[in-house]
Amino acid sequence: MTVTRDGPSGDPTLFSLDGEDVEFRPGETILQAAHRAGRYIPHLCWHPEFRPHGSCRLCIVKVDGRAGAACTVQAAPGQEVESNSEQMNASRKTLLQMLFVEGNHFCPSCEKSGNCLLQATAYEMGMEGPHFEEFYPDRPVDASHPDILLDFNRCILCELCVRASRDVDGKNVFAIGGNGIGTHLLVNSESGKLVDTDMALSDRSASICPVGVILPKRRGFVIPIGERRYDVKSVAEPDNQEAS
Numbered sequence: 412m413t414v415t416r417d418g419p420s421g422d423p424t425l426f427s428l429d430g431e432d433v434e435f436r437p438g439e440t441i442l443q444a445a446h447r448a449g450r451y452i453p454h455l456c457w458h459p460e461f462r463p464h465g466s467c468r469l470c471i472v473k474v475d476g477r478a479g480a481a482c483t484v485q486a487a488p489g490q491e492v493e494s495n496s497e498q499m500n501a502s503r504k505t506l507l508q509m510l511f512v513e514g515n516h517f518c519p520s521c522e523k524s525g526n527c528l529l530q531a532t533a534y535e536m537g538m539e540g541p542h543f544e545e546f547y548p549d550r551p552v553d554a555s556h557p558d559i560l561l562d563f564n565r566c567i568l569c570e571l572c573v574r575a576s577r578d579v580d581g582k583n584v585f586a587i588g589g590n591g592i593g594t595h596l597l598v599n600s601e602s603g604k605l606v607d608t609d610m611a612l613s614d615r616s617a618s619i620c621p622v623g624v625i626l627p628k629r630r631g632f633v634i635p636i637g638e639r640r641y642d643v644k645s646v647a648e649p650d651n652q653e654a655s
Contacts, residue, residue, distance in 0.1 A: 427491050428450055441484050442454060442470055443482075455529060464574070465483045473492070473496075500537075507529070512545040518530050526634075534646070556605040560625075568596070573587060579614075580614045585616065586599055
């Protein structure tokens with residue numbers, strides 16, 4: 412049964428997240444409200460600057476007993492939302508393991524280590540290691556651009572770069588192509604190379620990637636391992652809950 416809770420103004424503005432009340436604003440999703448309140452719900456493809464996408468499925472929660480993506484389900488008065496449970500976190504670990512084996516994620520040798528949302532989320536969820544056969548896909552590295560390196564090995568298909576290039580930069584540099592296990596990130600140029608686009612290092616799409624696909628050249632390991640964002644604080648802490 413849904414129980415209505417009244418906020419300070421007399422309007423119903425609260426839902427329950429793992430037994431604790433969270434205030435929401437009209438039109439907010441469960442994830443938006445939780446994020447604003449400093450409550451952590453694991454996620455990869457969601458970013459506060461963009462409309463929800465719902466592709467990674469890591470933010471799946473139970474809303475009044477039914478599964479739904481916290482980034483797309485609108486908050487409503489009296490909702491009982493379950494997120495931090497053994498069952499939900501076990502499902503998230505399985506999703507994370509699949510993401511790791513579908514790409515070439517070798518964290519110790521990756522420049523993004525310590526600043527990678529995928530890596531940090533795996534630590535937070537207690538992912539022990541791959542439980543599936545690794546695919547080791549043959550993916551290229553595009554070093555054609557003078558200022559930006561593309562390492563397609565790390566792509567998790569969150570589409571943040573696609574949305575940033577389209578909605579913020581107005582350039583449509585990236586797209587997603589293929590289907591099934593062959594789905595992959597594309598560069599929108601005749602050659603398929605980044606050098607033949609108008610992408611610049613100052614573009615939002617150049618800094619939005621939560622993993623190690625889009626990297627600035629000549630800046631590798633400027634911040635030493637051990638002093639990086641998720642080395643210092645857990646991804647679950649309020650100021651670490653989305654890719655920068």
